[in-house]
Amino acid sequence: MASDFLPGFDRHRIETAPGVTIHARSAGSGPPVLLLHGHPQTLSTWLHVAPQLAERHSVVAMDLRGYGDSSKPPGGDRHTNYAKRAMAADAVAVMRALGHDRFAVVGHDRGGRVAHRLALDHPAAVERIALFDIAPTATMYARTDKDFATRYFWWFFFIQPHPLPETLIGADPEYFLRHHVEGQSKTPGSTPPDLFAEYLRCYADPACRHAICEDYRAAAGIDLEHDAADAEARVAAPLLALWGAKGVVGQTYDVLATWREKATTVSGRALDCGHTLQEERPDAVVSELMAFLG
Template structure:
C-alpha cells in the first residue's frame, strides 16, 4: 500500500511555485537538469522506474501537472486559459527557476508532452533538449480528426464538452472510468505497477481532478489548437527533439518522425514495446532511449 504522497525512492518531495499556483514535485539526482512531465490520466508516478535511472546522470524534477496529483487544481475559466498548455508551461518555467534552473531538458508523455513542446516553442532559451512520448502536435490531431479518431480517441471529444456534462459522466464512477481507460490504452495483457495504479486512481477520482482534466481537454480544443495554428509554418522548435511511441498504439501508424519534422528542425525517433504508456510498460527501453538522447 502506498503512502498517497506519490514518492519515488531516492527523491525528495518539494512544494514549489508555479504560475499563480503551487506545484508538487519530486527532485533527485545530480548533474544537468531534466524535467519529466506525466500525462492523462496519471501522475508523476509514471516515472517510478525511469526517474531513478536518469538520476544517476541528471538532476531530475518530476512534478504533478497543475490539476493533477498533489498540485493545485484551480477552477477553469470561460476562455480556457487556466489549463492551456501555454499556462502550464509557465508553471514549469517558474518551478525550474525556483530550483535554480534557467535552462534544462524536458521529456513529456501524453499531456505532459503537449506542455513540453509548447514550453520549447514559447521559451526556446530555456530548453536544451526535448523528448515527446506518444503524441503528435495538438493541431495535427484536430486537423486529422475523422470517424476513426472519434471512436479511438473519444475522450478528446467527450472531455472537451461544456461543463458539467463530462464531469458528471466521469464523476458517476471515476474508478471504473479510470481503470477502463488505463487498461484500454495499454498493450493487451499489461498489468500496471500496483502502487502506480493506486496513485492514478486515488488522485484522478477526486472531483477537483476530474474537473481539471476536463478543463485540460477543453483547452486542447480551444487555446492549445489556436496556439499551434498560429505557430504552424511560422515558428519551429529549435532544440533537438526525440519522439518515442508505443509499438502497439495508434501514434505508430502516423509516421511520427515525419509529422514532428514539420514542427522542429532536428528530429529523431523510435518505437518502444507496448501501448500508450511507455514509462509504465517499457521503463527500461524508455530510460535507455532518454539517457542516450539527453546525454547528447
C-alpha cells in the same frame, strides 16, 4: 495515505502563479531534466525511469496543474488556466525555483503537449525535448477521421460543456479510469495495483476530474489558437519522438513526419508497447533517453 513511488526524491511545493502551487520531486546531480506526465497519470508514472536518470542527471518530476497533488484552479475564461502556455510557464517557474535555467524536458501524452509549448514559448530554457506517444495537437485535430475519433473518444467527450463529462465520469470514476488505463496499455501488469490506486486517489477528487476536462477543453480551443499563431514556428532544440508500436498514435500517424513539420532536428522510433512507454518499457525508455540526453 499516498504511496511513495520515488523514495529518496526530495519533495517540493512551488508557487508558480497566483493561486497555483505545483507539487514536484527531485533527486540526482548533473545536467537537469524535467519529466512531465500525461493523463490520467501523475509524476508517479516515472517510478522506473526517474531513479535511473538520477544516476547521471538532476531529475525533476512535477504534477501538472490540475493533476496529482498540484493545485486545481478554476478553468477561467475560455479555459485559459489550463492552456498549455500556462502549464509551460509552471514548468519554467518550477525549474528556476530549483536552480535550473536551461534543461532538457521529457513529456508523455499531455506532458508532451506542455513540453512542445514550452519549447516554443521559452526556447532559451530548453536544451533538448523528448516526446512520448504524441503527434502535434493541431495535426491530430486537423487529420481526425472516424477511426481516430472512435479510438480516442475522450478527446471529444472531455471537451463537452461542464458539467456533462464530469457528471458522467463521477458516476463511477474507478470504472472509467480502469477502462482508460487498461485500454491504453498493451502490456498487461505494467500499471500494478498500487500504482493504479495512486492514480485513482487523485481521479476520485471531483476537482481533479474537472481540471482534466478543462485541460482537454483548452486543447480544443485556446491551445489551437496559440498553435495557429505559431504555425510557422519550429522547435529549435533537438527533438526525440518515441511512440508505442501497438498504440493508436503510431498506427494512425507517421509520427516522425508530423514532428518534422514542427521541429528542425527530429529523431526517434517505435517501442514494442502501447501508449504508456515509461511504464510498459522503462528500460528501453531509459536507454533511449541516456543516449539522447548525453
